[in-house]
Amino acid sequence: MASSSGKSFLGRFGVHIAVLVFVAIWTIPTLGILVSSLRDKDQLIVSGWWTALSTSSQTEAGRLPGASAQIEKDGKFVIEGNIFGDGPARNISAFGTKAQQPTQYEAGAVADLGEGVSLQLNADGSFVMQSPKAFEGDRGQRVYYASSAPPRFTTDNYRTVLFSEGIGRSFINSLTVTIPATIIPILIAAYAAYALAWMRFPGRALLIAVIIGLLVVPLQMSLIPLLKLYNGVGLFFGVPAKTYLGIWLAHTGFGLPFAIYLLRSYIAGLPREIMESARIDGASDFEIFVKIVLPLSFPVLASFAIFQFLWVWNDLLVAMVFLGSGSDQLVLTGKLNALLGSRGGDWEILTTSAFVTIIVPLIVFFSLQRYFVRGLLAGSVKGG
Amino acid sequence: MTAQILSAIFTIIIGVGGCVVYYWGANKILDTVFPSRGVSGAAAVDNLRRQGLIRPWLFVGPAMLIVTVYLVYPVIETLRLSFMDRGGENFVGLANYSWALGDREFRSSIFNNLLWLAVVPAACTFFGLIIAVLTDKIWWGNIAKSLVFLPLAISFVGASVIWKFVYEYRAEGQTQIGILNAAVQYLGGTPQVWISTPFWNNFFLMVILIWIQTGFAMVILSSALRGIPEETIEAAVIDGANPFQIFWKIMVPQIWGTIAVVWTTITILVLKVFDIVLTMTNGQWNSQVLANLMFDWMFRGGGDFGRGAAIAVIIMLAVVPIMIWNIRQANREGGGGH
Numbered sequence: 001m002a003s004s005s006g007k008s009f010l011g012r013f014g015v016h017i018a019v020l021v022f023v024a025i026w027t028i029p030t031l032g033i034l035v036s037s038l039r040d041k042d043q044l045i046v047s048g049w050w051t052a053l054s055t056s057s058q059t060e061a062g063r064l065p066g067a068s069a070q071i072e073k074d075g076k077f078v079i080e081g082n083i084f085g086d087g088p089a090r091n092i093s094a095f096g097t098k099a100q101q102p103t104q105y106e107a108g109a110v111a112d113l114g115e116g117v118s119l120q121l122n123a124d125g126s127f128v129m130q131s132p133k134a135f136e137g138d139r140g141q142r143v144y145y146a147s148s149a150p151p152r153f154t155t156d157n158y159r160t161v162l163f164s165e166g167i168g169r170s171f172i173n174s175l176t177v178t179i180p181a182t183i184i185p186i187l188i189a190a191y192a193a194y195a196l197a198w199m200r201f202p203g204r205a206l207l208i209a210v211i212i213g214l215l216v217v218p219l220q221m222s223l224i225p226l227l228k229l230y231n232g233v234g235l236f237f238g239v240p241a242k243t244y245l246g247i248w249l250a251h252t253g254f255g256l257p258f259a260i261y262l263l264r265s266y267i268a269g270l271p272r273e274i275m276e277s278a279r280i281d282g283a284s285d286f287e288i289f290v291k292i293v294l295p296l297s298f299p300v301l302a303s304f305a306i307f308q309f310l311w312v313w314n315d316l317l318v319a320m321v322f323l324g325s326g327s328d329q330l331v332l333t334g335k336l337n338a339l340l341g342s343r344g345g346d347w348e349i350l351t352t353s354a355f356v357t358i359i360v361p362l363i364v365f366f367s368l369q370r371y372f373v374r375g376l377l378a379g380s381v382k383g384g
Numbered sequence: 385m386t387a388q389i390l391s392a393i394f395t396i397i398i399g400v401g402g403c404v405v406y407y408w409g410a411n412k413i414l415d416t417v418f419p420s421r422g423v424s425g426a427a428a429v430d431n432l433r434r435q436g437l438i439r440p441w442l443f444v445g446p447a448m449l450i451v452t453v454y455l456v457y458p459v460i461e462t463l464r465l466s467f468m469d470r471g472g473e474n475f476v477g478l479a480n481y482s483w484a485l486g487d488r489e490f491r492s493s494i495f496n497n498l499l500w501l502a503v504v505p506a507a508c509t510f511f512g513l514i515i516a517v518l519t520d521k522i523w524w525g526n527i528a529k530s531l532v533f534l535p536l537a538i539s540f541v542g543a544s545v546i547w548k549f550v551y552e553y554r555a556e557g558q559t560q561i562g563i564l565n566a567a568v569q570y571l572g573g574t575p576q577v578w579i580s581t582p583f584w585n586n587f588f589l590m591v592i593l594i595w596i597q598t599g600f601a602m603v604i605l606s607s608a609l610r611g612i613p614e615e616t617i618e619a620a621v622i623d624g625a626n627p628f629q630i631f632w633k634i635m636v637p638q639i640w641g642t643i644a645v646v647w648t649t650i651t652i653l654v655l656k657v658f659d660i661v662l663t664m665t666n667g668q669w670n671s672q673v674l675a676n677l678m679f680d681w682m683f684r685g686g687g688d689f690g691r692g693a694a695i696a697v698i699i700m701l702a703v704v705p706i707m708i709w710n711i712r713q714a715n716r717e718g719g720g721g722h
Contacts, residue, residue, distance in 0.1 A: 011627070012521070012522075015518050015521050015522055016522055018514075018518055019515070019518050019519055019522060019524075019525070019528050022511070022514075022515050022518075022528070022532060023528050023531050023532065025595075026531055026532045026534070026535065026595065026598070026599075027531050027534070028563065029546045029547060029549075029550050029563075029595070030534070030535070030538070030546055032546070032549055032550065032563060033545065033546050033549055036549070044561070045561065046559060046561075047559060047561065048559070048560065048561050048562075048563065048566050049561070049563075050563065050566075169388065172388050172389055172392055173392075175392060176392040176395060176396065179396050179400075180395070180396050180399035180400055183400045183403075184399060184400065184403050187400075187403045187404070187407070188403065188446045188447050188450065189447060191407060191443040191444070191446070191447070192443060192444045192446075192447035192448075194443060195440045195443035195444045196444065199439070199440040199443065200436075200440075201437070201440035201441070204440075207444065207448070210451075210456075211451070212711065214451060214455050214456070215707065215711060216703065216704050216707035216708060216711070217455055217459055217700065218652075218655070218656055218696070218699050218700050218703045219656065220656065220675060220678055220695075220696040220699050220700070221458055221459050221462045221696050221697070221699075221700050222454060222455060222458035222459070222462070223458075223678075223679075223682065223692075223696070224458075224461075224462055224465060224682060224689050224692050224693050224696065225457065225458035225461035225462055225465070226454065226458055227682065228461075228472070228689070229453075244395055244399075245395075245399065248399055249450065249454070250454060252450055252454075253450045253451060253453065253454025253455060254454065254455075256447055256450060256451050256454075256455075257451065257455070260447060284411075284415070284420075284435075285439055285443075286407075286411045286439075289443075310537055313539070314538070314539030314540065314541075314542075315539075316539070316540065316541050316658075316659045316662070316663075317658055317659065317679065320679075321682070328388070333539050333541040333542075333659075336541045336542065336545060336663075337541055337662070337663050340544070340545065340548070340663055347549060347552070347561070350545050350548075350549070351545070351549060353545075354542050354545035354546060357539060357541070357542050358537070358538045358539065358542040361537040361538060361539070362534065362537055362538070364537070365534065365536075365537035366530075369530065369533075373603055376600065376603055376604065377603070377604065377607055
């Protein structure tokens with residue numbers, strides 16, 4: 001018995017460790033861009049984001065001012081100043097004048113450069129260089145130094161991407177696409193689902209079969225004909241081919257089979273007695289639908305709404321085909337894709353933009369996780 | 385900016401309002417044209433019958449119209465276009481398909497898609513199942529599940545940026561800012577350019593989809609595991625089964641149907657994977673897949689609709705059988721509402 005309890009303790013400990021490893025792998029990448037988006041962009045490119053909290057140190061080279069900056073003092077020629085100029089302050093730990101020995105002297109020490117020339121470089125970057133003879137030449141003394149900077153966090157990156165990189169504009173474009181493209185299919189699907197569940201009319205069974213059949217159609221099958229159709233309509237009526245109305249309808253079309261499938265199975269399961277007693281009281285189908293079916297179907301409507309919202313917000317393919325690439329129509333995913341091409345190495349821009357694009361889904365996800373999971377369980381067969 | 389926000393709000397109100405007005409208005413008109421209240425008995429019955437004939441079509445009409453325009457017509461048209469030339473004007477028979485079979489890029493896409501199919505659904509289901517079982521046993525299991533589930537809310541493009549940062553490469557000896565290369569360098573290895581090393585880069589792209597979809601597998605499988613009757617497990621414990629035997633011989637067989645649904649759902653997703661490849665490599669370094677190739681041909685050199693349509697048809701031929709099986713299976717599992 002003792003050995004079995006010992007084994008189960010070890011086993012339980014192992015379970016905790018294993019889950020911890022999985023959670024780490026699944027969260028660290030996202031944490032990386034969140035931390036990076038808040039870091040100073042100069043620190044971001046020289047050190048890993050996991051070192052963000054520690055003081056970053058680096059060895060750099062600088063050049064002191066040339067002979068024109070010298071002043072004569074007590075018979076000596078002196079050049080004074082601060083090696084960081086007006087830049088952010090850092091802490092110098094050591095310095096040197098030879099590339100082979102960049103940290104030859106402690107900060108604050110006086111280095112003898114020969115021929116009576118001396119250089120003192122202090123921890124705060126201020127320096128004094130003295131010589132018995134006048135300095136010559138425009139190029140000043142080369143200095144190497146090891147400096148450390150305290151961790152700096154800033155929201156500057158967010159200000160930059162939101163207001164000068166166009167992410168703010170794309171954010172609004174994304175909302176403009178997503179909100180109607182979520183509400184419209186819910187309305188249309190709910191009416192259709194009610195009719196398919198509770199109203200009698202010829203061809204009902206066939207319609208249900210067609211809807212389920214359309215669940216299997218991949219999105220790719222629709223793109224080319226719709227692109228041609230949109231261009232044709234645009235040309236014929238002399239209107240732009242790429243409009244918000246166009247993409248709302250496209251997302252509605254692609255989302256409808258799943259929406260009807262999901263909503264119909266739920267609405268068909270509502271208790272018959274409620275409908276019948278309402279009908280006896282003289283309520284029309286329209287009134288029954290609005291006053292009874294819609295409120296009772298709230299959970300499934302919420303599930304579908306979250307699905308559709310996330311799917312439209314995160315969509316790139318449909319937006320690339322049906323919307324233009326101008327700043328008035330480029331959605332967040334498209335903008336992020338464009339930035340990957342144009343700002344490939346600027347990680348402060350990319351990480352911040354990425355975080356802006358994922359923050360809305362994350363909020364929706366965390367606040368409405370219950371409905372999201374319920375939708376997943378009910379409709380794991382989403383086509384798209 | 386304000387003008388954009390105002391016009392966005394305006395377009396949203398118009399779009400959503402239009403829908404509301406249609407349903408309310410159409411219904412109102414029907415009630416006015418065939419009134420059932422305030423008319424004599426016989427006429428009221430007559431009008432009620434007429435209403436009953438028309439109203440269902442008012443309700444399903446918009447859905448039918450949109451589905452016809454956006455799904456039914458395009459499927460037929462894409463099938464037709466796949467036998468036409470690049471502009472969709474002249475019939476070319478099977479030329480697009482025979483071109484595809486001979487095209488190096490197409491063959492490489494098929495190969496890569498098969499690779500994705502072999503790895504991603506299996507990995508997602510495997511990790512999802514393991515995490516579902518393990519998190520069931522600990523007090524902070526729900527928090528752990530939420531965190532693993534979280535990437536499911538992130539777009540493929542966002543996830544691509546996240547992982548591109550993980551894979552970021554700097555020359556050997558420099559400070560690595562990508563965590564993978566930093567780890568490799570820390571362990572004494574040589575940093576690699578992960579996403580442009582042919583063949584292996586496929587796996588680094590797959591990691592992204594696995595990272596996103598494992599949460600999906602985990603949630604579905606976790607709920608299936610909860611449905612396993614306690615007695616079967618207790619009986620196994622009494623019979624002296626060890627945890628591995630309980631897992632493989634008692635739990636897995638009972639949720640086999642759900643595992644199959646998860647597996648096929650992810651399989652379908654993999655066949656349509658597009659965004660990840662587009663944003664990470666755009667098919668360079670032999671990482672092309674069918675969906676991205678299709679998108680490419682839609683616009684390449686002004687667009688070749690014939691070839692694009694042929695690739696779309698091939699994707700559909702691959703998806704449809706799996707999808708049909710998946711829906712059947714899901715219905716049998718009682719997938720329509722837990």
